[in-house]
Amino acid sequence: MTTMITIPPQPVEVPPFSGDADGVTGYGDGVRTASATFDDVGSWITGSSKPEGWAGEAAAAYARSTEQPATDANAASMALRKVWQATEDYATALTALKERWTDLGHEREVLVKDRADLVADVNAAKAATPAEVAELKDRARVLDTEIRGFGQDVSTYVDDTTRADAEMLAAFEGASSLAKARSSFAAGGGVDPADLAAAHLIAMRALGATPEQVNGWWDGLTEEQQQALIAAHPDLIGNTNGIPAGARDEANRTLLAQDLAILRLREADGTLTDEETDALVNAEAAEEALANLTGPTAIDPVTGKPVQTQLYIYDPRAFGGDGKVAIAVGDLDTADNVSVQVPGLGTDGSSIGTHAERALNVYGASRWADPNALEVSGEDAATEGGELLADDLDGLRASADDRSHLTLIGHSYGSTTAGHAAHDQPVDVDDIVFLGSPGVGGDTDHADELHVDEGQRATLISRR
Amino acid sequence: MGGAVRHAARGRRHVDGADSGGFSDRVRAAATRFAQTWAEEARCLERQAESQADRLRAAVRTYLESDQVTAQKFVVLVPHLEEGRR
Numbered sequence: 442m443t444t445m446i447t448i449p450p451q452p453v454e455v456p457p458f459s460g461d462a463d464g465v466t467g468y469g470d471g472v473r474t475a476s477a478t479f480d481d482v483g484s485w486i487t488g489s490s491k492p493e494g495w496a497g498e499a500a501a502a503y504a505r506s507t508e509q510p511a512t513d514a515n516a517a518s519m520a521l522r523k524v525w526q527a528t529e530d531y532a533t534a535l536t537a538l539k540e541r542w543t544d545l546g547h548e549r550e551v552l553v554k555d556r557a558d559l560v561a562d563v564n565a566a567k568a569a570t571p572a573e574v575a576e577l578k579d580r581a582r583v584l585d586t587e588i589r590g591f592g593q594d595v596s597t598y599v600d601d602t603t604r605a606d607a608e609m610l611a612a613f614e615g616a617s618s619l620a621k622a623r624s625s626f627a628a629g630g631g632v633d634p635a636d637l638a639a640a641h642l643i644a645m646r647a648l649g650a651t652p653e654q655v656n657g658w659w660d661g662l663t664e665e666q667q668q669a670l671i672a673a674h675p676d677l678i679g680n681t682n683g684i685p686a687g688a689r690d691e692a693n694r695t696l697l698a699q700d701l702a703i704l705r706l707r708e709a710d711g712t713l714t715d716e717e718t719d720a721l722v723n724a725e726a727a728e729e730a731l732a733n734l735t736g737p738t739a740i741d742p743v744t745g746k747p748v749q750t751q752l753y754i755y756d757p758r759a760f761g762g763d764g765k766v767a768i769a770v771g772d773l774d775t776a777d778n779v780s781v782q783v784p785g786l787g788t789d790g791s792s793i794g795t796h797a798e799r800a801l802n803v804y805g806a807s808r809w810a811d812p813n814a815l816e817v818s819g820e821d822a823a824t825e826g827g828e829l830l831a832d833d834l835d836g837l838r839a840s841a842d843d844r845s846h847l848t849l850i851g852h853s854y855g856s857t858t859a860g861h862a863a864h865d866q867p868v869d870v871d872d873i874v875f876l877g878s879p880g881v882g883g884d885t886d887h888a889d890e891l892h893v894d895e896g897q898r899a900t901l902i903s904r905r
Numbered sequence: 906m907g908g909a910v911r912h913a914a915r916g917r918r919h920v921d922g923a924d925s926g927g928f929s930d931r932v933r934a935a936a937t938r939f940a941q942t943w944a945e946e947a948r949c950l951e952r953q954a955e956s957q958a959d960r961l962r963a964a965v966r967t968y969l970e971s972d973q974v975t976a977q978k979f980v981v982l983v984p985h986l987e988e989g990r991r
Contacts, residue, residue, distance in 0.1 A: 459930045460927060461926070464926050464927020468923045471923035472920060475923075475947070482950065506960075507957065609932050610931070613938070617938070619949075
């Protein structure tokens with residue numbers, strides 16, 4: 442007697458994956474920076490380009506003639522910003538789709554093997570008992586169900602891929618010309634909502650808002666509003682305490698890209714001023730430090746993945762050209778443990794590379810405790826520096842998702858700055874470590890005089 | 906408007922150099938077109954700003970010239986002036 446066992450069809454092929462989330466993010470970063478630059482053009486035309494004290498008919502005619510270019514620049518800025526936001530979503534979708542594509546590939550391999558095993562077993566079962574035949578039929582039925590389910594999963598995956606592509610294409614189409622950008626800008630009343638939000642933040646700062654208040658305001662914005670502010674006002678977002686580190690990082694990387702582009706252009710033209718030369722040195726040091734923290738030596742010893750970095754503070758023109766730069770190794774917004782390292786004399790923005798390596802070492806050496814290290818580089822007078830440092834510490838506290846264990850590490854004269862911060866201000870740190878300290882500063886004679894709660898620690902490692 | 910020219914040039918470089926290789930096959934061409942379009946728009950803005958700067962320079966020249974002419978006329982006029990009060 443012949444028994445029919447229906448062998449299920451081969452599982453459908455998974456279409457090849459195309460796309461690279463990192464590449465899309467890089468493209469989006471360029472678009473975001475271009476958006477910020479168009480915004481600068483608009484602001485420059487309506488602001489700085491008008492000669493002061495110029496009045497009369499000619500001045501009015503000039504003002505009228507600048508209206509359209511200024512509107513166009515602002516419309517372009519908003520159009521590009523929308524595309525940047527779409528690239529962010531697209532990159533996130535690509536990452537998830539790539540994972541699904543990999544999983545589907547593995548699933549298919551298993552199903553193909555199961556089917557081949559079934560075929561082999563059926564071919565070998567020339568004189569199978571009824572029980573053996575029943576078992577083979579059962580396997581065929583189960584496999585058929587699995588292969589059909591797999592086909593559904595592949596179909597859903599293909600639909601999702603198509604949807605992600607379609608949304609990205611729609612974003613490109615919506616900003617495919619200046620005419621469309623003008624139309625969208627006009628539909629929004631010719632006002633950039635990011636400008637209104639920025640004006641609000643500037644007013645908050647002027648009124649002395651605390652980092653907690655800034656953070657509360659930021660959390661109340663929609664994601665779209667937050668992204669708009671990052672793209673249109675990176676100078677404001679990048680260095681305001683209370684703004685989360687992730688947003689500051691995006692804003693500061695935009696500023697860094699803008700600085701490198703314009704300062705290198707002027708360097709090539711031979712029109713770089715002394716102040717701009719200092720700023721370029723600091724900007725290139727920040728660029729190099731970030732690049733070094735993405736190399737093969739910057740691998741998380743636990744996960745084996747590249748460490749995350751954040752450009753937390755970026756102001757290459759601060760302190761008369763010494764610059765102020767802070768790079769975090771890890772994620773300051775979600776870290777359970779954070780160490781803030783304050784270097785000593787002779788430190789300026791250009792030495793951020795050395796200090797970023799130290800931060801990486803602290804991160805790597807104590808990875809078991811999940812520390813995330815922030816290296817601040819900038820030379821201040823210790824008292825004033827302590828005040829600024831205290832503001833930065835308040836900002837870190839306010840913007841983190843949860844309260845982290847915060848350790849302040851001061852080296853050499855950096856310990857004096859740290860000492861002033863902890864003595865003169867009500868800072869909220871858990872531990873303070875003074876390394877090679879010439880004196881803690883602020884007439885501090887005892888750890889009790891520092892704002893470190895009882896049960897927590899102020900440690901003097903050595904004195905010279 | 907020199908500042909606007911520089912800003913616009915900077916904006917153009919950021920989109921002009923954007924690598925669309927990370928997009929899927931279906932999206933890549935649109936990404937390339939988008940970058941090219943906005944690089945061209947930035948070029949237009951640069952040209953507009955440059956032309957505006959030229960016109961501003963012309964206005965400055967006109968101001969200076971008329972200022973100079975007035976000054977010269979005044980110099981010529983001075984010898985013919987006399988105190989009107991007695």
